[in-house]
Amino acid sequence: MNEIRGAAIWNVYAHDRLLDLLPDWEPKRQALFDQQKNRKAGLAGEKRVLEVLRSIDLPQGSVVFWDVSLPLLPGEWIQFDILILSCIGLLILEVKQIAGRLRFVSNPAALQKIENNLVTLTMGCPAAQFEDQRAGLETWLRMRSFHAPVHGSVVFTTNPIIEDIPRGLPIISLRELRMYIRDYLHGNPAFTIVELKRLIHAFESSRTRFLPYPLCSNYNIDNSKVPLGPRCNCGQQLVKDTEKVWVCNRCNLRSKVSYRKVLLDWFLLRSKTITVSQCAALFGIHRQSAWRILNQLPLEKHGNGRQTFYEIDYEDFDGLALLLNG
Template sequence: MAGEERVAEVLRNYSFTFEHRILHDVSLVASTIFQIDSLFLTRRYAFILEVKNISGRLKFSNQSPQLIRTRADGQVDGFDCPAAQLERNVELFQEWLLMHGFHLPVFGVVVLAYPKQIVELAPARTKILFPSNIPSYIRNLPPYPNKLDAEKLDFLTAEILRSHQRFIPTPLCQTYSIYKNEIQTGVKCNLCNMLGMEKFKKGWYCKRCKHHDKMAHKEAIKDWFLLFGDKMRNKDCREFLHIDNPQTATRLLQSMNLQSEGSYRDRSYSMIFQVNSLHFFTNGSKSLIIGSIVATIGSKPSRIGNNHATIGSKSQQPR
């Protein structure tokens, strides 16, 4: 399960005792375009969750906006600092709120998707949580005064839905002049980051760390569309995911809610931007579901979940 999905499941299954709205993968424009992984709205405040799936031992540098990851094999990688990304999103969402006439405090945390992620040095000013800690953290926030009534909270939610930017990025191979044979293919393990998980009947298996994942192919297929931005055929899927059986490839593609066209032999698939659901809660109980937004690829052209693309000698890092 991807980190964003894990956070969504935790928030969906917890019964908060106050009225709130939950949105995921929201892309908005203030002074620039920005994306919020998960947004928790209440009448008192807005709460942003910046979700990260980076495995290994993590050090947040307080001198530079960088996250240092040390893998089990000793390899050291650098990433953009999630704490700095969160601060940027908080500032941009505050700016967006003021542009639309809302005066609401905005807070946020960085969420590490898996407990196996070890933080050796935490950021000085940013709270780090695991998904299971989120409900208690929100529940124990100070009792800020109401800034919105119920009607204005609904209006804010609707305004976010109207403003959401369905951004379709230019294919990365086209943007950076990457040849197809330069792309590292395969399904990546989201625990140890090794490319080349093997397909078994009930999912995918990583030989390095023995991790099983039923849905690992989804990120790889999304990456294919980010890289090439074209119509995917059964053969493309098999080559990219390292599977031999055409029927298996068909099942995986059909599980992705992709648009398809053509006959069985000539069928091709394209990535769509999906409208999902926003859960509306009142007094801790789910009362109805209204339309919401999830951009399945995201609004950042540099976001490549499985680290497939190599640009010159510098790999695009996973989030």
């Protein structure tokens, strides 16, 4: 299965790092924590759907876009959890990771969570959201002279108890997804392989990713509230002992430091760029050592001499992974 990912995994990782470093007394912390819970639930649901898709033999040339946004009008975008492009047509999967007892209501359309016969949460109607996505995608296709059927469904990944689903709503459970996809693939082809490749190219040229980095700037958080630098697994800031050895005053553990992971924190949380002086100050090392570290990383170098700075490409997921795992 040819799978093209968005930034969902990195957004979860970056927000985890922000919450790890943000002090408990920061007023924005609770709201960020609640948002992260929803973000993680959504990511978990999407991964479960992708596991099902990977077990299905999709037609030749098919592409699965995960976490993709497309421009519709200036300043207006349509976002999809999972979008499948195949010779059969286009299939939208709007993923919901909501457990418990649920109820659909109308006027206005909404989804309610029920506990002990009481409404404990009211959410936007996912079926209405799906129909907006389908209409937006059909418009996007027409604007680019593509003509193809757009199908899809809302997929509940936690198998909740849903009271009286109104007839005609595009709602399925995760355990129904495999059969749903297989039935869909029995439809008549809408594209030749050549036409499908042209459509995929149009998607790749047009799509965008949600990249809210650096997070401190995005949330208007003072950088001084998010102390960066080498840390022990227990969370304690490490203290430099020698050029290569750092000490945790809490655990009394002596260890080497992963410079790359600390620099990844810098880029995701504080700044898209870094200078040799900033790197040297971050680790308490000589400029020559900082210069050597930065030149070994997948960064774009700008300027000369003391005006030199290094810039990360937030869309280079392989480069981000190299920092995380290197």
